[in-house]
Amino acid sequence: MAIAQPPPQPPASVSATLTETDVRVTSGFRGAKISVYGAVFDPSGRPSDVVVVVRGPVQPVRIARKVRVGGVWLNSRPVVFEGAPGFYRAASTRPLGDIARFGQLRKLGLGLDHLAIAAPAERRVETRYGVRDMVVSALGADYYAWRAAVVRLKQTAGLYSADAGGVAFVDRGLFHARVDLPAQAPIGQYTARVILFQDGRPVSDRTLPLKVEKVGMERALYLFAHQRPWSYGLVSALIALCAGWAASRAFRRS
Amino acid sequence: MDLYLPIAEMSVNAPLLIALGAVVGFISGLFGIGGGFLMTPVLVFMGIPPAVAVASLSSHVAASSFSSVTAYSRRRMVDFRMGGILAGGGIVGAFFGVEAFRVLRLLGQADLVVAVSYLLFLGVIGALMLWESLGTILRRRRGETPQPRRDRRPILLYALPWKMRFPKSRLYISVIPPIVLGVFVGVLSAIMGVGGGFILVPAMVYLLRMPASVVVGTSLFQIVITTALTSVLQAGRNQTVDIVLATLLLVGGVLGAQLGARASARFRAEELRALLALVVLLVGLRMGLGLFIQPDDPFVLVSGVG
Numbered sequence: 001m002a003i004a005q006p007p008p009q010p011p012a013s014v015s016a017t018l019t020e021t022d023v024r025v026t027s028g029f030r031g032a033k034i035s036v037y038g039a040v041f042d043p044s045g046r047p048s049d050v051v052v053v054v055r056g057p058v059q060p061v062r063i064a065r066k067v068r069v070g071g072v073w074l075n076s077r078p079v080v081f082e083g084a085p086g087f088y089r090a091a092s093t094r095p096l097g098d099i100a101r102f103g104q105l106r107k108l109g110l111g112l113d114h115l116a117i118a119a120p121a122e123r124r125v126e127t128r129y130g131v132r133d134m135v136v137s138a139l140g141a142d143y144y145a146w147r148a149a150v151v152r153l154k155q156t157a158g159l160y161s162a163d164a165g166g167v168a169f170v171d172r173g174l175f176h177a178r179v180d181l182p183a184q185a186p187i188g189q190y191t192a193r194v195i196l197f198q199d200g201r202p203v204s205d206r207t208l209p210l211k212v213e214k215v216g217m218e219r220a221l222y223l224f225a226h227q228r229p230w231s232y233g234l235v236s237a238l239i240a241l242c243a244g245w246a247a248s249r250a251f252r253r254s
Numbered sequence: 255m256d257l258y259l260p261i262a263e264m265s266v267n268a269p270l271l272i273a274l275g276a277v278v279g280f281i282s283g284l285f286g287i288g289g290g291f292l293m294t295p296v297l298v299f300m301g302i303p304p305a306v307a308v309a310s311l312s313s314h315v316a317a318s319s320f321s322s323v324t325a326y327s328r329r330r331m332v333d334f335r336m337g338g339i340l341a342g343g344g345i346v347g348a349f350f351g352v353e354a355f356r357v358l359r360l361l362g363q364a365d366l367v368v369a370v371s372y373l374l375f376l377g378v379i380g381a382l383m384l385w386e387s388l389g390t391i392l393r394r395r396r397g398e399t400p401q402p403r404r405d406r407r408p409i410l411l412y413a414l415p416w417k418m419r420f421p422k423s424r425l426y427i428s429v430i431p432p433i434v435l436g437v438f439v440g441v442l443s444a445i446m447g448v449g450g451g452f453i454l455v456p457a458m459v460y461l462l463r464m465p466a467s468v469v470v471g472t473s474l475f476q477i478v479i480t481t482a483l484t485s486v487l488q489a490g491r492n493q494t495v496d497i498v499l500a501t502l503l504l505v506g507g508v509l510g511a512q513l514g515a516r517a518s519a520r521f522r523a524e525e526l527r528a529l530l531a532l533v534v535l536l537v538g539l540r541m542g543l544g545l546f547i548q549p550d551d552p553f554v555l556v557s558g559v560g
Contacts, residue, residue, distance in 0.1 A: 025258060028258065063554070068548075153555050233490050241316060248508075248512060
């Protein structure tokens, strides 16, 4: 006798962990290699895709365009983009476009094309073609060239990356992704978001905190420089003068 | 061996920076200049944020200049009175220069002003010095007697009020030209991230008519005062002095400066000037080149959020 109705399937879920949650920046810091390990729990064994997105602290970005004026290359007025993370890496099991639709990726901010960055200072609300309250950008049609340039320059600096094969299933339901933090990665609070996709929809996700902080000598110097800037300046000038004096004394003897 | 810089927030190769400091320190001791005009472009090229490079450098320049100025003062080759007056003007100029640079950074035009200043000042001064010193060398080779120095007293130096005696330089001139020169050099040094020796040295020779023997030492003395103050100002105002970077540079810098100051005794003054002129001219042209070459990427990230 056939079952009239299939039993309700338990929802699929994902769970993950980072091999390191506290990246300590010391004098020998040359970047960090972090792994994300996780598992997909799905008794029904539907095809699953996993996306791992690591974002650094948000920092505004100022960007200028080189324009040629009278044979000389000059910088245009700089444009400020808000909402740009200081570090961004999107790793996935397949190209993001195959995993979910455009709208879904845009909503979740997945992938370099869908990063939620904008230049609010360039926005104007005006009436165009008889339509009131239209939001237009002072950058006009070039807006996308500007936005793409932000991502491209950050990519060149090694701070933004996308890896369509960066998440690999190592065993049934068990996956692994690598995140390489370069030495120039900004200090601050990061998040690693692990999202499970099935049939183009996000069904389960986990957000893991990751902290990058200076410790020891590096931290002490940084705090000294920012909390007592004038004493710090005096100390550094004194070190310079003492070093100069010591060297001249040493050479006089010899 | 890589070392992480706490303020620049990046890691650098420590032995490379020490060697770089030594080379620039040697040049600094040899010619009596701070060497900032060489070091700033190199550091920026290595990827250190320009604001941090300029600020940390003033510390290095102060150290290597102090190291060589003591060597010069032992040989009584420093006019402290003239140096003090120049430095007084320099301090005023540095304040204005730091503020002007802040405004330019906000407008996104700092790169342009830096490139133009390098091209203009280094190019012109380098070319003039090269012309003059090559002429002197050639005349000496041909066995001609050096042209008698025109002792026409420049009206600029003698007609202005507030005259002062400078026994070391054997001058009795108005203090206005040295003060104006000091202010001008102070502004430039804050904008270009240099000590200003490459302008001071020729200006003292050709404008103030100081004897060549005290020019180098006096210029170094002025540079020590202004750069030490600039590094304190930069740390206090902008928090951009990286003490680790500065220390790396000055370890090599003070040693190089001593060797350079010793080596300078072995060369003739005009040969040294010709060599310096060549270096100045090349750096100026290299920095200015960027204005005319089509950039690889039409966009550029601008530092200084605010």
